[in-house]
Amino acid sequence: MIKTFKYRLYPTKEERELFERTLELCRDLYNHALEQRIFTYKKRGVSITPFQQIKELPHLKKVLPEYKEIHSQVLQNVLKRLDVSFQNFFRRVKNGEKPGFPRFQGKNRYDSFTYPQSGFSIEGDKLKLSKIGSIRIHLHRKVEGKVKTCTIIRKNGRYFVCFVCEVEKVFHFTGKQVGVDVGISHLAITSDGEFFDNPKHLRKSEQQLKRLQRIVSRRKKGSNRRRKAVRLLAKKHEQIANQRKDTNHKVSRMLVDQYDLIVFEELNVKSMVKNRRLSKAIHEVAWNQLIIFTSYKAAYADKQVKVVNPHNTSQMCSNCGRIVKKKLSERTHVCSCGYTDHRDINAAKNILKLGLEAG
Numbered sequence: 001m002i003k004t005f006k007y008r009l010y011p012t013k014e015e016r017e018l019f020e021r022t023l024e025l026c027r028d029l030y031n032h033a034l035e036q037r038i039f040t041y042k043k044r045g046v047s048i049t050p051f052q053q054i055k056e057l058p059h060l061k062k063v064l065p066e067y068k069e070i071h072s073q074v075l076q077n078v079l080k081r082l083d084v085s086f087q088n089f090f091r092r093v094k095n096g097e098k099p100g101f102p103r104f105q106g107k108n109r110y111d112s113f114t115y116p117q118s119g120f121s122i123e124g125d126k127l128k129l130s131k132i133g134s135i136r137i138h139l140h141r142k143v144e145g146k147v148k149t150c151t152i153i154r155k156n157g158r159y160f161v162c163f164v165c166e167v168e169k170v171f172h173f174t175g176k177q178v179g180v181d182v183g184i185s186h187l188a189i190t191s192d193g194e195f196f197d198n199p200k201h202l203r204k205s206e207q208q209l210k211r212l213q214r215i216v217s218r219r220k221k222g223s224n225r226r227r228k229a230v231r232l233l234a235k236k237h238e239q240i241a242n243q244r245k246d247t248n249h250k251v252s253r254m255l256v257d258q259y260d261l262i263v264f265e266e267l268n269v270k271s272m273v274k275n276r277r278l279s280k281a282i283h284e285v286a287w288n289q290l291i292i293f294t295s296y297k298a299a300y301a302d303k304q305v306k307v308v309n310p311h312n313t314s315q316m317c318s319n320c321g322r323i324v325k326k327k328l329s330e331r332t333h334v335c336s337c338g339y340t341d342h343r344d345i346n347a348a349k350n351i352l353k354l355g356l357e358a359g
C-alpha cells in the first residue's frame with residue numbers, strides 16, 4: 001500500500017535560494033524538452049522518447065554547466081514528468097476526451113522537484129538533500145515503511161517535503177460483529193451493550209450555543225453588539241463541529257479496532273432537513289459523520305460497514321422476533337418470551353441481525 005507523508009521544511013535564506021534556483025532550472029529544462037519533442041515531431045514526424053532525452057543530459061551539462069548543480073535523478077525526473085503529461089494527452093485523445101496538450105510551464109506554475117530514488121535522507125531534525133544541503137524539517141509524525149520518492153514542494157512561499165512510501169498493510173481481525181444504534185441521550189449504543197457518550201465539554205458547548213443564539217436574536221439588527229454576538233456564535237459553531245469530529249474519530253476508531261463487521265441504521269437524509277427540530281437535525285449530521293468515518297477506517301483496515309433499513313428495529317424483540325410496542329419514553333424492552341434488555345441495546349441487536357441477514 002502506498003502512503004504519503006508530508007512535512008513542513010524551514011530552509012535558511014541560502015537554502016531557499018537554492019530551492020528557487022533548482023525549480024527555475026527544472027522549469028527551463030521541462031520547457032526546452034517540451035519544445036524539442038514538438039520540434040522533432042513537426043520536422044521529422046517522429047516522437048522523441050524520454051530515454052533519448054535522458055541520454056542527452058550529460059551533453060546538456062557540458063553546454064550549460066549550471067545543470068551540474070542539480071542531482072542527476074532530479075533532472076531525469078523532470079523529463080519523466082513531461083513524458084507522463086504526453087502519455088495522459090495520448091490517452092485522452094484515444095478515449096475521445098478533451099485532449100489538453102502538454103503546456104509550457106510559467107514562472108510560478110512549476111512548484112516541485114523530485115528525488116525519485118536517492119539523494120535524500122533524514123538525519124535528526126534535518127532533511128539532507130544532495131546538491132542542496134541539510135534543511136530543518138518538522139517531523140510531526142514518523143515516516144513509515146520504505147520511502148520510494150522524495151518531492152520538495154513550494155506552496156504560497158512555504159516549503160514542504162512529501163515522502164511517498166510503500167507501507168505494509170497490517171490487518172487485525174477479531175472475528176466479532178456489532179450492531180450500532182445511534183441516539184440522542186447517548187451518541188451510540190452497541191449490540192454488546194457498550195455505550196458511547198458525547199463528551200461533557202461538547203454538551204457544555206451546546207448549552208453555550210443556545211445562549212449565544214438567544215443573545216443574537218435579542219440584539220438589534222445592524223448594531224455593533226449584534227455583529228459581535230454573531231461572530232461569537234459562528235466561533236462556537238466551529239468549536240462544536242470540531243469537538244464532534246474529534247468524538248466521531250475516536251468512536252469510529254474503537255469500533256473498527258474491535259469489530260470486523262459494523263452495522264448501522266440507514267439515516268433518512270431527506271427527513272434530516274425537513275420537518276425536524278433543529279437539535280435533532282444537528283444530531284443526525286453527527287450520526288452521519290460517525291458512519292462516514294467508520295466506513296473510511298473500515299475500508300482501510302479491510303473491514304466491513306453495512307447500513308440497514310431501521311424499520312421496526314426498536315419495536316421488534318431481538319430474541320423472538322415479536323413486535324413489542326413501546327413509547328419513546330419506555331427505556332426498557334420487556335418481551336413475553338422472557339427477554340428483557342435496554343431498549344437501545346435490543347435495537348442494536350436487531351440492527352446487527354439485519355446486517356447479517358443482508359449477506
Ligand SMILES: [Zn+2]
Binds near residue numbers: 317318336337338339
Ligand atoms: Zn421476545
